[in-house]
Amino acid sequence: MFPKALVFIFLVKLVASSNHGFIFNGFRGANLSLNGLGDITPEGLLRLTNFTKEALGHAFYPLPLHLKNSSTGTVLSFSTTFVFVLQPQINYEQVCGHGIAFTISHSKNLPGALPSQYFGLFNSTNNESKENHIVAIEFDTVQNLDLGDINDNHVGIDINSLKSVNSTPVSYVDDKDGVLKNLTLVSGNPMQVWIDYSAMDMKLDVVISPLGVPKPKHSLLSTKLVNLSTVILDGMYVGFSASNGAATSSHYILGWSFSINGKAQDLDISQLPSVPQQGESKKKSSLLLIVALALVTAILLLLLCTGGIILILRRRKKYAEVLEEWEVEFGPHRFSYKDLFKATKGFKEENLLGAGGFGQVYEGLLPGSKMEIAVKKISHESRQGMREFVSEIVSMGRLRHRNLVQLLGYCRRQGELLLVYDLMPNGSLDKFLFSKTKPSLNWSQRFQVIKGVASGLLYLHEEWEQVVVHRDIKASNVLLDSEFNARLSDFGLARLYDHGSNPQTTRMVGTIGYLAPELSKTGKATTSTDVYAFGAFILEVACGRRPLEMRSTGESTPGLVDIVLDYWKKGVILNAKDPKVGSNYVEEEMELVLKLGLLCSHPEPTRRPSMRQVVRFLEGDAPLLVSPDSFSASASAVNCDDASDNIILSYPSISHTTSATDSVLEDISLMH
Known part of the structure; x- marks a missing residue:
């Protein structure tokens, strides 16, 4: 007799080498390869994620499948169908996880994969790499402009990258009346998907419909995939991946069928488990207990009627x-x-x-x-x-960018307005720059913060549906998430206007040291005045000094712009860096940031770059050609002596605390 281990290995190879097919009508007792948050619930649901932030989950069929013809090297036809439910944590679409992806991968572990916009498939360095060998069909519920997403409710075909080769909003054609009907992925309702790849046509078709509606005849997405044989290896794993970001969803698979060189078996809908509803109560009381509780409740209500009414009025x-x-x-x-x-x-x-x-x-x-x-x-x-x-x-609240703090909503009560945001665990950047109790950030972290804020400002100025001028960019308004990624916050002073229109004159607002000199003359907040504040901000980050500092006597010291410019003219600009950075930094990056900070803080608005140019400089896509001779005496701080009554200041970011009229709502009509 053969040893048991050899028999098992023989059986595994025999199954993996055949034209494989399987079906799960529910997953109770199923043998799947799970990692991350992936698990199988007692009800038989395959749950990829729960309501955990910044987390991912994987579930793969445990055996590698041979999706290639061994003699010709071409990819074989395959077919799959599954039923899924995306259940958001809060009952409205704007707050949800990032979605789910049916995945064909050379690995079932996907080491280094990140959650959020990366779906648990890739990370910032290997996205778009040909070494990934991954084909995915994404069901995406968050729009990411960096990845070219068309909206926050679409299906996309991904090859080695989350920049889809083809994508379309989620919908289906009802064969009964021929009408196109939209679907919402995060509705919490079960939906069935059919994915078919034809080896003869090298074409992938995706169809979706609500559970119970027969497979529509019209494909939602149909794409001819060229050279798929270079992506699919000899042994591939099939399964699912899902992820959450700052907002979360539970991602469920109810049933799954897969076949090679043949149509996937139909799922038995009657056998599929149900997804538990949030807040669903499990009432298992007997009729006698219900009657007894009702009687006791009635007696208590009679005895405590007066006190209850008083309590209700107080609570109201x-x-x-x-x-x-x-x-x-x-x-x-x-x-x-x-x-x-x-x-x-x-x-x-x-x-x-x-x-x-x-x-x-x-x-x-x-x-x-x-x-x-x-x-x-x-x-x-x-x-x-x-x-x-x-x-x-x-x-x-409709602004969506990885470098902006998400405003979730508001509440009004009596004399208060309450604004609700995502919580940033590491707090504000200025504490890491100036607090003696916080560890100092290294140069790599600071440079990433600068690039992150620049990316967020580019989105506000040019990439959203309206122009958003922040008007109060400074270190205390930059928050850090759990991984020290920068999130620009505090839009209490922000102004919106349409692209191509002229911003209106308004009361001058902001923080001394970050105010562009032309504001005192024109009163117009523009993208250029934001760029000026950004220049002061990046000098603050690089030098570890506030843009304007004051002595205990009340006298101001030279502004940070003047200090850095003086170092540059002497040929020792790197001497302006924060001593706490030490020697572990990239000289070219530090020099770029210092010179770019001066250019953004140029007293002449026409000499300042746009945020798109700033991002190109920081990413190394364009050289920064500027000399110290192009700068005259700077206006590192606005002269407010004659106009201080007309300025609304947020709390100043200077070493010596001054009193200021800080209320953003003091004269709200002037902000619109």
Whole structure:
């Protein structure tokens, strides 16, 4: 007799070398290769992710499949169908995980893969690499402009990269009436997918429909794939990958069928497990217990009626909100005060993250969803302009970029406006630059922060549907996530206007040291004034000094722009760097940042680059050709002596604290 180990190896090779097919009507007891958050629930659901942030999950059939003809080297035909459900953590589309991908991969482990926009398939260095050998069909629920996504609800075909070779919004044609009907991936409803690859035509077809609707005759996506044989190796694994970012979803597979050189078997819908609904109660009480509880409840209500009414009135007053008719249109962006009160433990001091001119910021954990948030409380005594201000807040909530803090929504109560954001675990950048209690950032981290803020500003200035001028760029308004990626925050002073239009004159706002000199004359906040502030900011990061510092006597020292420019003229510009960086830095990068900071802070607006040019300089796509002779005496700080009454200042980023009129809502009508 053969040893058992040899028999097992023989059987594995025999199965893997055949034209393979399998079917799972539910996954109870299934033998799959799982990693990350991937697991099989007691109900028989294949769950790729739960509501964990910045996490991924994989599930692969455990044996490698031979998808190539051994004699010709061409890829064989294959067919698969599966049923999935994407269940968002919060019941509206704007807050959800990144989606799911059916995957054909040379490896079932995918080492180095990252969550968020990388779907658990790639990372920032190997995306688009021919060495990946991955074919994926993505069902994407977050639009990422860097990856060329068409929207936040699409299907795409990916070859070694998350930049899809073809993609289309999610929909299907109902064969009964021939009408095209849209589908929403994060609806929480089960959907069935059919994917078929024809070796003869080298064509991949994708079809989708709600569960229970027969397979539509019209393909949602049909693409001829050339040279797929260079991507598919001899032994490949098939399965699924999903990921979450700052917002989360649970990604489920209910059933799955796969076949090589033949049609995948039909799933038995009646055998598929059901996805549990959020907050679903499990009522298993007997009729007698229900009657007894009802009787006891009735007695208690009779005894405590008066006290109950008083308690309800008190609670209503405690959680009373301001809600007017015009706010109905902003419904999905509005949080209840009760939820925010509970999330922050009643806005207790132990939950206070910080305080500034525009209010206090508290950390919180939303009840039910367990989502970590930051809540900013702002006073608003005046009703004037509030509708326009809330409208602008909701517009900001539609901004989507990896280097912007996500504004989730708002709440109004009595004399307060509460803004709800994603929570950034590492807090603000300035603490790592100037606090003695925080470790200093190394140069690599600082350079990535600078590039991240530049990318976010490019999106605000040129890539969103309107032009967004931030008006208060500085280190204290840059927050760091768990991996020290930069997120630009605090849009309390931001202005929006249409591309191609002329910004209106308004009251001058911002922080001394970051204000462009032309603001005191024109009063117009433009993308160029943002570039000026960005220049001051990157000098602040590179030099570890604030743009404007004051002695204890109240006298100002030379501005940071003047200091760096003086070093440059002496031929020793690198002497301006932060001593805490030490010697472990790239001289070319440091020199580029210092010179670019001076160019962005040029006193003449026409000499400053656009943010698109800034990003090209930082990425090394264009040389920075500038000399110290092109700079005259700088205006590193605005002369506010004659105009201080007309300036709204956020809390100043200078060493010597000064008093300032900080309220963003002090005269809100002038901000619109």
